[in-house]
Amino acid sequence: MTTKNQVILRVENLSQHFKLGRKNILKAMDKVSFTVNKGETFGLVGESGSGKSTTGRSIIRLYNPTDGDVEFLGKRISGKIDKRTESMLRTKMQMIFQDPMASLNPRKTVLDIIAQGLDIHKLYKTKKERNKKVYDILETVGLSKEHAHRYPHEFSGGQRQRIGIARALVVDPEFVIADEAISALDVSIQAQVVNLLKKMQEERELTYIFIAHDLSMVRYISDRIGVMHLGKMVEIGSASNIYNNPIHPYTKSLLSAIPHPNPLLERYRKRVDYDKSNIDYDEGELVEIEKDHFVLGTEGEIKRWTA
Amino acid sequence: MEKILEVKNLCVSFKTHNGVVKAIRGVSFDLFKGETLAIVGESGSGKSVTTKVLMGILAKNGIIEEGEVLFDNKDLTKITKKEISNIKGKDIAIIFQDPMTSLNPTMTVGYQIAESIIEHQGLTKNEAKSKAMELIKLVGINQSEKRYKQYPHQLSGGMRQRIVIAIALACNPRILIADEPTTALDVTIQAQILDLIKELQEKIGLSIIFITHDLGVVANVADRVAVMYAGKIVEFGTAEEIFFDPRHPYTWGLLASVPDLNSEINKLYAIPGAPPNLLYPPKGDAFALRSDFALKVDLEEEPPFFKVTDTHYAATWLLHENAPKVEMPEILKVRIESMKKEVSQYDY
Structure with a gap:
């Protein structure tokens, strides 16, 4: 594997507030900071409404963040950016969505869907080269050349997700945000797609942000994990830190809720309820409690949790 | 153990534009009293179609080609529509995956619970209301008076699923079919709903058919697995x-x-x-x-x-x-x- 300590993405105090009417503001994401290293998979977990998807979308500029900075490959990509940075961002960073049917244009052939990125960025000289690039990427993701002239509805869910992956990878990105990319798929197909994502990562030295609510899958695919709750990043650490030594009570509660495929264990398991009443997210700061393991909390809170 | 439901060699097909889809090709199983039978499989494996036959809510293009479903010495595949509507919702109840689509957005949740009590048990409106209130408490929702008057959109996803469970339990069913009841919920809420279903099963002695594709959930709830x-x-x-x-x-x-x-x-x-x-x-x-x-x-x-x-x-x-x-x-x-x-x- 590549050296995993070169920072490729730095997110600092990123906030995304949505106005709901004149008075109410929804803080979908509030002062979130983290870094992602080159070649690693950074998992983002949390329940619905925790801001994990908002984080992904704000990074790739699908939303315009309220506040904060994002730095990618050493360049600032939030706020106003020039055309060259924009074009770099649009090829080097790609996204894979949850519902492959909704994210593929039903009136275009697979060839045109995948080639759209190439067309926009003029990444080929001849039409032949364009088609060859598409055929090649189709083979890479486990489909074949013959599939190129069909329409999305002719494919199964797993195959559609492969098309989504092909579309993301054809422009040769370095960074891919997968937002619930496997949630809509069947168990056996999920494994196929996850293995494909891992293989692509090894072959192309890709960096992933993997957003999902399936915590066992996140654990399996991620090197580092960020746990989000109510728009805040409450804990960041290596996958084993988060799963074997969770500190924040929310992380503990979340982990205790995952059902294990082990009937004997399940029968006696105790779930931990989460009580937020004496935890103030706004007061707390991300504190490093061991190497590469950060927890959001005030001094008093952290003392209580680590005692 | 006492058998409460017996499915024998069930075959179901659907007529479609492209031809006949043989969705179920000879399924047999027994459900025993008080147990939870989990049916696992991928989409298209026929697990949901099986439950639809039990409830008599097969789509119009579906044909039961063969087989029988025995409940109370009656074959549910052969009885009239009227007879089946006496059973469905009363002896056999079902909860679906998405609580938002199984609730009526224009009716208060309280009335939706009371409705089936009035329909099946012939109670007056006021009696039904107080029974509905009890059910709201039973499924672990506080402030039942206030919740009774609320509409589905005013409740959270987990709470909506609790209401759906309350509706299912309103007529003291003997069999509860749970068709992916937690798939649309967050893990923390899922854990609560699973605990609730298990707790209610013990209290009321329900027999449950639990449809899911999540093996963790199966391990959590199932006595037997198909x-x-x-x-x-x-x-x-x-x-x-x-x-x-x-x-x-x-x-x-x-x-x-x-x-x-x-x-x-x-x-x-x-x-x-x-x-x-x-x-x-x-x-x-x-x-x-x-x-x-x-x-x-x-x-x-x-x-x-x-x-x-x-x-x-x-x-x-x-x-x-x-x-x-x-x-x-x-x-x-x-x-x-x-x-x-x-x-x-x-x-x-």
């Missing part, structure tokens, strides 16, 4: 038998393709290919084309059920006495060993 593939049950047994001693290659693939939180594995086993198109159901064992363990006979002849124990059966030729000795994939073996170890560690 694994479905391409319109058939391929293996059934107690939860422990299915998780610790699976025999069908499809069950192996299914178990090995979910990551386990506790074991450090670095590659998932993925079943190659996709399920067969049931417009043209394959000859022989439907899983043979995706299986690493397929025998010649699998492509020719459908395997019957072979007995493993009194409660555990699997439909695979691998269990035939003349079959070559085949062991489950290494990944799964290691996993099961580590799961057993884990259990002994906790020493319950």
Whole structure:
């Protein structure tokens, strides 16, 4: 594997507030900071409404963040950016969505869907080269050349997700945000797609942000994990830190809720309820409690949790 | 144990533009009193269609070709619409995946609970209201007076699913069918709903058919498990038998393709290919084309059920006495060993 300590993405105090009417503001994401290293998979977990998807979308500029900075490959990509940075961002960073049917244009052939990125960025000289690039990427993701002239509805869910992956990878990105990319798929197909994502990562030295609510899958695919709750990043650490030594009570509660495929264990398991009443997210700061393991909390809170 | 429901050789087809889809191809199972039977399988395996037959809510283009469903000495596939509407919602109740679509957005949730009480039990409006209030409390919602008057959109997802459960329980059903009831919910809420269902089962003595594709959930709720593939049950047994001693290659693939939180594995086993198109159901064992363990006979002849124990059966030729000795994939073996170890560690 590549050296995993070169920072490729730095997110600092990123906030995304949505106005709901004149008075109410929804803080979908509030002062979130983290870094992602080159070649690693950074998992983002949390329940619905925790801001994990908002984080992904704000990074790739699908939303315009309220506040904060994002730095990618050493360049600032939030706020106003020039055309060259924009074009770099649009090829080097790609996204894979949850519902492959909704994210593929039903009136275009697979060839045109995948080639759209190439067309926009003029990444080929001849039409032949364009088609060859598409055929090649189709083979890479486990489909074949013959599939190129069909329409999305002719494919199964797993195959559609492969098309989504092909579309993301054809422009040769370095960074891919997968937002619930496997949630809509069947168990056996999920494994196929996850293995494909891992293989692509090894072959192309890709960096992933993997957003999902399936915590066992996140654990399996991620090197580092960020746990989000109510728009805040409450804990960041290596996958084993988060799963074997969770500190924040929310992380503990979340982990205790995952059902294990082990009937004997399940029968006696105790779930931990989460009580937020004496935890103030706004007061707390991300504190490093061991190497590469950060927890959001005030001094008093952290003392209580680590005692 | 007392049988409460018996499904015998059920075959269901759907007429579509492209031809006849054989969605269920000979499904038989028993449901015992007070137990939870989990039916697992991928989309299109026929698990939801099975429950729709039980409820008499099969789509219009669906045809029950063969088989019977015995409940109270009655065959549910043959009785009239009127008779079935006396059973459905009363003796057999169902909860669906998405609580938002199964609730009426224009009615208060309280009235939606009371409605079926008035319909089936002939109580007055006021009596029904106080019973509905009790049910709201029973499913763990506070401030029942206030909640009674609220509309579905004013409740959270977990609370909506609790209301759906309250509606299902309103007429003291004997069988509850839960069709992916937690799939649309967050893990923390899922855990609460699963606990609630188990708690209610103990209190009321319900028999539950639990449809899901999540093996973690199965492990949590099931007494017995039936694994479905391409319109058939391929293996059934107690939860422990299915998780610790699976025999069908499809069950192996299914178990090995979910990551386990506790074991450090670095590659998932993925079943190659996709399920067969049931417009043209394959000859022989439907899983043979995706299986690493397929025998010649699998492509020719459908395997019957072979007995493993009194409660555990699997439909695979691998269990035939003349079959070559085949062991489950290494990944799964290691996993099961580590799961057993884990259990002994906790020493319950």
